[in-house]
Amino acid sequence: MNLAGSLLQGLVLLAVAPASGWFIKKMKAASQNRRGPSLVQAYADLGKLFRKNMVISDQASWIFHAMPIVLFCSTVIAAWMIPAIGAEPLFGFLGDLVVFVYFLALGKFFLALAALDTGTTFGGMGSSREMTLGSLAEPAFLLTLFALAYRTQTLSLSGMASRLSAEAPLDGLYFMVPAFGAMLIVAIAESGRIPVDNPSTHLELTMIHEAMVLEYSGPYLALIEWAHQIKQLIFLTLLANFFIPSPALSVASPAAALLAVLIFAAKVLSLALLVGWIEIHCAKLRLFRVPDLLGVAYALAILSMLGQLMMGSWQ
């Protein structure tokens, strides 16, 4: 059951990923009095891309062909290192939270490389912007994770999630609120959502992620899009498991597993609701205002770390 539960958890993350993106889209549509796509559409889009023929740039080298695969694999490895529905993560044996952060970085590294591969201006632009904003988000992300790790006295992601969910909800409010703020900003920046990046734009002045993958089509694009959705879900899952208190999840029996999946889905959807709400109420920031936003995230991370250090102590 143990292994089966872990496997189920991994597959749920892969399967739910397109739905979480769809949910935000649907919310936005509702706010604009549109109907929006149906849930099936999210999967149908991926399926269509997997079946489509491809056009490949005549400038492309093997990096262009390897990137979607490396990106997808590293994202899946990272996804399978985090706890979602209470089971032990499948690749939890690989390492602690630092290893997880750097597996995500591996995918980003290749994504940015492949953007330069075809030698288009858009690719270079997206690559440069992605790496700049990514590196500015990194200290806030690491510091928040370290603050959480300090509170829970462990660097293992599943250990952190289980200890945080066992806490009384209002116990560490002074600490959890800034940490949540920091992590939310990082999540928005890393998954390329408004106000940092607009996933539905193709304007050269505003594009980041889309600019990098302009030359891709067919199955490659499907892999990249899917990986991007998984990455977004990874951040939502981390937020859900660290900050939303819930009864302890378990996958001890099929019934419990079903319940765990439902609770997990509810937590992720409520966060997606928040991300969507921000998206509806914010305009996209000018590129050179984004560092200020990430600076706010870093300041919040410092606040939570400071609160934790002053109130708590190392046992």
Add this chain to the structure above:
Amino acid sequence: MKTLFLLQFIFYIFGALIPALSGKNTRLASAASHLAAGIGSMLGLACALFVFASGIPFEWVFPGEGVFGNLTLRLDRLSAVFLFILSALSAAVSIYAVGYLKDHHRDARFLGFVYNSFICSMALVITAANAFYFLLSWEVMALTSYMFVVMEHEQKESRRAGLLYFVMTHLGTAFLMIAFLALFLNAGSFEFRDFQASASALAPAWKNAVFVCALIGLGTKAGMIPLHIWLPEAHTQAPSHASALMSGVMIKTAIYALLRFLFQFLGEIEAWWGGVILCAGILSALIGILYALMEHDLKRLLAYSSIENMGIVFLGIGSSLFFAASGRTAWAGFALIAALFHSVNHAFFKGLLFLGAGSVFSAVHCRDMERLGGLIHRMPATAAFFLTGCVAISALPPLNGFVSEWMTLIALFAGMQFQGLAARFFFPILASLFGFAGALAAMCFVKAFGITFLGSPRSSEAAQARESDGWMKAAMAVLSAGCVLLSAGAGWTAGILSRVAADLLEGAPADFLPSGQSVCVSGPAEMGRFMPAAGLGLLAVLPISLWIWRRLRLKQLKVRTGPNWDCGFSRITDRMQYSATGYSKPLRRIFSFLYQPLRRVEVEDEGHVLLRTAQRFESRIRPLFEEVLYRPLARWIIGLSEKARQIQTGHIQLYLSYILLTTIILVLVVRLL
């Protein structure tokens, strides 16, 4: 063992003499000379591995008495680590040099002589067990590397870099001499062993003074900010195979000597040393990589990134001192292992990257990234090796760079256990800034690889580049394999290094590294965990299975090759690609307080704006350290010497009276004291 150890020096001396003795055949003489160095390095490698395996330090004393003590060469575990770094890298570089110097160096014979003397002097620096002979070899090392820097002495930049290097390195040596003399006064001998034995007798004020002198002296060699200014100039001007050794090994001899000072010669460790070294480390890491990002000269970029990596090593050493001073020996050991491991790793990937840059240079005859591009199509093997180095240096999981940076990060996290809010707060901030430097390094190497090897060529030279020859490819293959092996066997390497740490600190290797020699690395008290071999395995198996799926899938689909999407604009040229300067433009804006970029556009026209005849664009960043720190210092020194010149009249009588006056004052001083 003894024969093996001495034989390596004989090979170096032999290799240095071959070019002088041989006849007209320059190419053969150069090849033979470098191959002799290669064989010497293999022997050195065997010695280092022997010391690791047996654990017995090896010592050899030159027969005969010397004024400053006997010439003693000792190879203990710490020396063995650095001999391993030196030998492994120089073995690969020697192979590389045979191909690299084949056609475009008229003075290949002289290079052979300098090359062998350089390696020999570094081996002596690492093994000398006597301060006098250490300084002697240190000086030979500085001089031979200076020869490399001024090899192209017809060029002005080369002479300028040489002078800067010469001045800075001797400034450092002066401080190092003071440190050694202070230790000599305390111990009464120049032997390292006596330094160590009398370390506890060192008065606290002396101890701190020696620490400051040693840190300045060795920090200069290690490229620690703000003493780094020589490094990017010198490493750029030297031939690439020499840059690989200078960056991979020479700056690490400073780390070696610093470890000897901190953990052996100075007795009880003070916590504030750790604080100083941590601050210097994070400054070097951050500023080093921020400056690297602004470069579009491939070798200068690599040189600045060396400063960053030395900063990471300093972070490991600094936290180790902090832990040791507060009695947390287990963590002190772990942090020290991280620093040593990063030194080893950096030698491999930075050596590899400099060799790659050398291959690019010998194919295109240009280091300016704005004129490169698309080389992956014409130099596929070099590109693959260079990419390996880029992934390793960006600290990405499957390769070795990640393992040591991860260990450093975990050690910094452990610093939160300290009592006192300031110390506890200091460490997580350092850890997050270190993470920032790591992310910037990834950006820097996306730029280095992406602009140089990807896209389409930005000049006709780049379009006609040819792949390097077999010697060069073999050397790069060896170093790439080293990067993979050091990662797959990270647990074992860390296990060996934990014994080195146990020699320097009081504690058992098992406390420092509970995981021991196994597939998994983890810190003391179950804190942190990483399984490098499994990561490597997953990243091999998963992509390969997907690759197979891709092959099958592509067979069913129609795949068409076409031009890039041009938005309907039909005249896309290669010059419209993102440039190296453009790539880092966002950072230049965000960190403009550090860079203080200057941008000048000059337009010449014939009386009207529309009738432009010429347009010049200039963009550069202000070299802050040179302008704020070194220029005023240099002006002050020159001003001082101008004043001193007033007592120099040229009359011999006056000079004689100066001598008389000095003698009288000296006699008085000596009598009165």
